[in-house]
Amino acid sequence: MGAAAIAALLVLPNDAARADEGGVSFWIPGFFGSLAAVPAQAPGWSMTSIYYHTSVSAGADVARAREITLGRIPANLTATVNANVKANVDLGLVAGTYTFATPVLGGQASASLLGVYGSNSTSLAGSLTGALTFPGGATVPFSRFDTIDSSLTAFGDLLPMFQMKWNAGVNNYMTYITGDIPVGAYQSDRLANLGLGHWVIDAGGGYTYFDPKTGHEATAVLGFSYNFKNPATQYQSGVDMHLDWGASQFLTKQWQVGLVGYLYQQIGCDSGSGDRVGCFQSRVVGVGPQVGYIFPVGDMQGYLNLKAYGEFANQNRPAGWNVWLTFNLSPAAPTPPTSTRPRFTK
Template sequence: MALAAAPAAADEGGVSFWLPGIFGSLAAAPQQPGFSLTSIYYHTTVTAGGSVARAREINAGRLPVTIAGNVEASLTGKADLAIVIPSYTFATPVLGGQATIGLMTVSGRNTTSIDALLNASVLAGPFAASGSRFFNLSETDTGVGDLYPQFFLRWNAGVNNYMTYLTGDIPVGSYDPNSIANLGLGHGAIDGGFGYTYFNPATGREFSAVAGLTYNFKNPDTQYRNGVDFHVDWGASQFVTKQFQIGLVGYLYQQLSCDSGSGDRVGCFESRIMSVGAQVGYIVPMGEIQGYLNLKAYKEFESENRPEGWNVWLTLALSPAAAPPPAATPKRHLALK
């Protein structure tokens, strides 16, 4: 058992503050002033694996004894989350742009399991013995996650749209430092970045990208600090009609600096993950409210020190409908005398 080890994963427990894929198409496009509500069902399935081999020689009287062991371990994680983001967009410009404030909440179920196979052998002179044993650890956390306040500023210049944002983590969610399955992070974080959207209503073509950096604070329970993380979310789509949209999505996540703190026992493991997927979207007119339904699916690859898998997003966004254009004023014909 002293040889057993879980698969090494950068970012504490292999979980980062930033949830890759949270941004997508039309990220920097202007919003309608007033209250909006975004609801997301998120499912992810990831796996990771690793092995470690160690050997040690001791002296048992006059007979040298060699103890060797190898541990092969695999991790599987599944999560079903409900993400709800109420927000408010101000009609009065701020710094020449459009300001939006919001609060993201997370609840759901997270299940993580680790399977490990221990192979050990003992060599004492001409005598040898070997054996193996299988171990399993599985835990589930069901509850509420942390709170994520958000602030956005957006600017529009024709088909070009620009955005800057600031968000962070308030660690109030379900968290146990001795558990391998948590909905909360156990530490605070702050994240900021910039976004761009090209959208031409005449052609229906759209491209969006949002890049940001995450600074993590130390986990007070484990004395572990995640490194600085860089992330890019992007989406490209074509509106086949004024309401129906199809396209591609993807993300890149790269840890830029090492994890640290007295609780870091794995060293400088910097994580990376990439993903590409597909999306469909549909704008639903609902009178004074406009609905937007979007389905995204991602397949991850090129993982390093981080679990890899796939995830699905089903989003319903409700916002005030755009005001109709003013009716044309009939021309009055004057009779000339």
């Protein structure tokens, strides 16, 4: 009886508490921000490093949890499942980008490869309470409480990206395609992972309004993720939609302040023989402040950006808060006699 109860709790982290398999989507909401569509000022190599921290929690959907545990506990047990999942994740992301000097389709092309290293600490506390019913109508109260802790420090998956950007005065446009190469630390029976265990293709486009004279800026980037089936679990997450946005004001040529936000919405149903919850779509919204600073680094140019998000309006997905600290090092722009426009990055 105890083993059956534990099995019921073990299935919760991957299915009941959060949508998208394991509660982890390929796209980290907030990845794009202000000035994302502005072309680079000079071709060549650039480097971006990001420190990302998130702290989230979620409670299990009791009705859905009961559905997925059918068959894993005795048929004569009528029970209610309650669970809470908490996770703290610290990631270091490093991307090398090459911006091509030759225009492509009238725009600026660049190619990047992003790697991930970090830690994931996840805990699950769950209880199973109810009653066993025996022939003749007799009932016996039943309860079980268990906790699971899982921690991991390892490399994550690789993310290649190709971008195209165009500039027309204060209007800037971009399109991108990226994806997930599942080479990171992943085990289907482990609560904490840093890899997805399956391939992903993600593509989208964005727009930035930026007026160097006034310092006004506004950006929005919309994208969609197609998830391939996880061969280890036969679970296929639905199509995800994500909208990242930012709005800022340059107080000087170096200092930038503003707001950032995102909307993440799963628009396709989960599927596959490993899906035991049906169409269990997720959603979360985030918003918060940002500050940026541009400064010279030898004959290069550095850009620091700090942004933070508080999450709300979540459904079938954890919510909490997250912080991004981004440092970009890129070739400094040639300075025409009449230009005072600084080099900006997303």
